[in-house]
Amino acid sequence: MEMIASALICSVLVLCLSHLCHPLSVDYYEKKCPKAEAAVTDSVKQAMASDNTVPAALLRMHFHDCFIRGCDASVLLNSTKNNAAEKVGPPNVSLHAFYVIDSAKKAVEELCPGVVSCADILALAARDAVALSGGPTWDVPKGRKDGRVSKATDTRQLPFPTFNFAQLHQSFSQRGLTVEDLVALSGGHTLGFAHCSSFEKRIHNFNSTHDVDPSMHPSFAANLQRVCPVNNKAKTAGTTMDTTPVKFDNAYYKLLGKGKGLFLSDAALMTDSKAKALVLKFAGSDEEFREAFVKSMIRMSGLGGGGGVEVRLDCKVVR
Template sequence: MTVTHIRFPSPFLYVTCSSFLFLTVSKFFAPPFMAILTPPCVFMLFLPSVMVLISSLRGFSVGELEVGFYSTSCPNAEEIVRWVVTEAANSDSTIPAALLRLHYHDCIVRGCDGSILIRDPDDASQEKKSSNHAGVRGFDVIDRAKARLEAECEGVVSCADIVALAARDAVYLSRGPYYDVPTGRRDGRVSNVSDASHMPDIRESVAVLKAKFAKKGLSEKDLVLLSAAHTIGTTACFFLEDRLYNFFDGGGSDPSINPHFLPELKLRCPAGGDINVRLPLDPGSETVFDMHILRNIRSGLGVIESDAKLYADASTRAIIDSYLGFLSPVPSFDRDFAESMVRMGMLDVHTGSHGEIRRVCSRFN
């Protein structure tokens, strides 16, 4: 049974907008779950936030993965990844959303095996070349973390684990929950563009999305929670064209869009305009990881089609309403999101003698 506790983080060096601050807090707590949100300065350290801990102690294992897997072989591994992600986020405020999306795109295809990281500009057969991965970024952050880890502990930490840890840190830097990530993944030796062809698509019905998630062992609640990751980040007008101008055969807009919101979307993404213009997925709260996107979805302010459709389906609507307090009991969004991320992070992982530990994340050994 999963035991959820609250804790403050172990020693963690943060980069803030104006200074360095070293916090050392190591006691474990188990009060009722709560979250602390404070006003932002772009990725400035907010005062001690409440952490979500998926395990009750270091060494807790999930399958063949283990929290603290590198505690002996590379004890500074998680801190090194955290440092690189924080450094990158302070330079580019879009990095947290990019790293969160990268983790999802890696796991949802062949499992969390780092297959999306394989990159050769002259090889069109690699998974990353799929149109379903268009716009996925953050590879350079993973590469920098890997280089620093190789300098510290050569041949120990997998690229797949770096991606999972970086996503966790990205959520936390956006003032979302901190959760322990079971590690011990190994990197895959396969990366095929065709494997990404069956990814969930933003234009698909909720029934199809549920089926695709179920095939991966993920639930309807996971679908809602992982979709809520859109609380940070942006999308391009390219993904809104049909929803705004050709929703029905012959034209028209998606009637589920709030009529007061539709003119704003059309102003940002005019017909025949620049399809690369970007707009926030969670208007009004696009840099803060919170439940605001669920409120937007309920109010007809969901930007992409798949998010909006979640409120048209009875079962996913009930899940959204429960988090917003319209149904009882009211669950903890932060805790449930963290648990969904851990579940997703365990999809089809390589452990033990399977796979490899890449020396460079962008190519096989």
């Protein structure tokens, strides 16, 4: 693990994309709850010891939280009798490892009752997931509050694995994120596993001319067809995101440059000149990828400026 140069990290971050906004600071809990970060890290470590899918799950969970109303832990809320929460929206039904956040919250509550938000715990857990997988570490700006609104219908706002570059660019830019943020954050696909449903349209009946997406490397596509045959009935079938699915590295970009990106949204990065140049740069330099990833994670984790309204005592329910 490595600490990215502090020049990339602001001691106070305010990225307000809503009318509510709280200044975020890396030392927000220094006096209020100085052992909070260590408690979160311990919870992530314990979970990883028995489940190597935890890092990818936590990173994806944080991303899905931040892209809807900002990073306010709305993705953690359970549905109620009168409301279907984000958890049950189609893009989120495969999210898992919520128990890690619950465990971390319990540990932090024992240290400092009612002080540390679930949104901050999720941001810290995502950082730890990356660092403990061999990726970079960074100081997470903190001070987010937890939101009280979570709607399954809002998950339609998330970028989909079937998006083309224009759709991806629009999704990121309307949240104040750049093309470099898009390409760097896509590098999170270096961790984890994807089910056939996320990419099967690229390998079967792609269009009226091609059965397989012609941008895919032939042998890569053939292997995916074996894993995910036509009319596949195995709900658990799928493949790893890259060749090192539990190690945070730049293998994703190396494969993408060879036509071996899994999602249509991955391949889409090669259709824009600026994005393609960044893909090739990150493929050639793991260090440059790490620096860009940290910068973009800090920017993304500031979406909404911590604009929730409370500190939940239980991350699954509003107070």
